[in-house]
Amino acid sequence: MIINHPLLGPRDTSEFTYLGDASLINRPDWQSDTAAPEFHDYLYLRDNPAGTHRELWFHEQGDRSWLVVTRNTLTHEILATELARDVARKTGRGK
Amino acid sequence: MRDFVAKTAIGGTEPKQDVVGTLTFQEREDVALASVSARPGQEEALKTKLHSVCGIAAPDAGQWKKGETSSLHWLGPDQYLCEEAYTGPLELARRMATELDGIASVTDQSDVFTRIDMTGPGAIDLLQRLTVLDVEQMQAGAFNRSAIHHVGCLLRCNEAGADFSVYAPRSYAISVHHALIEVAKAL
Structure with a gap:
């Protein structure tokens, strides 16, 4: 499998490690009044779609950037790759 | 002793x-290495400063550039590896840290x-x-x-x-x- 790195172009999947659902970027606010149930959902509840899935991959043997990879779980076709920090910044996170 | x-x-x-x-x-x-990593919000300032310190523009992703005395290598987003002739322990890293004070974090990579x-x-x-x-x-x-x-x-x-x-x-x-x-x- 080849992952088309947004900065470096096509790279072999063996250079990457997989973390999980891309929603892990959206860590709840620990100071929220409902932090406990929010963290429960964040930690334990996952969608498990047969089809398009957004997930976090780490370019461990490369430039060590985190990517959000949109992948079809039925065909393994990779539909899109983005830098995770760009995805997070679009939601107003970071600087 | x-x-x-x-x-x-x-x-x-x-x-x-x-x-x-x-x-x-x-x-x-005979080469000294130091990695340079931009502080948040200082990404563009680092590129400008590296150009004046090393005499070459910061390389794009997956690239390296050779200058007269320094070479710059792209390590990751907003991170670069500087290489120069070895002159002594930590000399390159210390000089870069002084030049890039407040803009980037510098770590010796020679060892x-x-x-x-x-x-x-x-x-x-x-x-x-x-x-x-x-x-x-x-x-x-x-x-x-x-x-x-x-x-x-x-x-x-x-x-x-x-x-x-x-x-x-x-x-x-x-x-x-x-x-x-x-x-x-x-x-």
Whole structure:
């Protein structure tokens, strides 16, 4: 499998490690009044779609950037790759 | 006080040189390395400052650039590796840290990586057996981090197909050097 790195172009999947659902970027606010149930959902509840899935991959043997990879779980076709920090910044996170 | 003997990363008292078939391998102990990582919000300021400090523009992703005395390599988003001739322990890192104060974090890498230059026809055949990088497509100016013989290394292309520099982790230098030599013998 080849992952088309947004900065470096096509790279072999063996250079990457997989973390999980891309929603892990959206860590709840620990100071929220409902932090406990929010963290429960964040930690334990996952969608498990047969089809398009957004997930976090780490370019461990490369430039060590985190990517959000949109992948079809039925065909393994990779539909899109983005830098995770760009995805997070679009939601107003970071600087 | 004991008399200590300085040894190179590969273990000799002199940098190791091997000639195997058409390929020449040369251990380099004469270069200093320092990594430079932009502080949040200082990404563009770092590029500008690196240009004035090193005399060359910061390289794009997957690239390196050679200046008169310094070379800059792209390590990751907003991270660069600076290489210069070795003048003394931590000298490059300390100078860069002073120049880039408040803009970037600087870490010495001279004692982290060991450079092994590999020149001659056959370099592509050798690297294809040891790494998943598309080395045939690497042109002069390409610089990538990947696994070589399952060890995370940096690979720099100085001349397409014929001149590469492998930066192996110093603690793995003997293993990476061994892998390179054994594969070269088997080509």
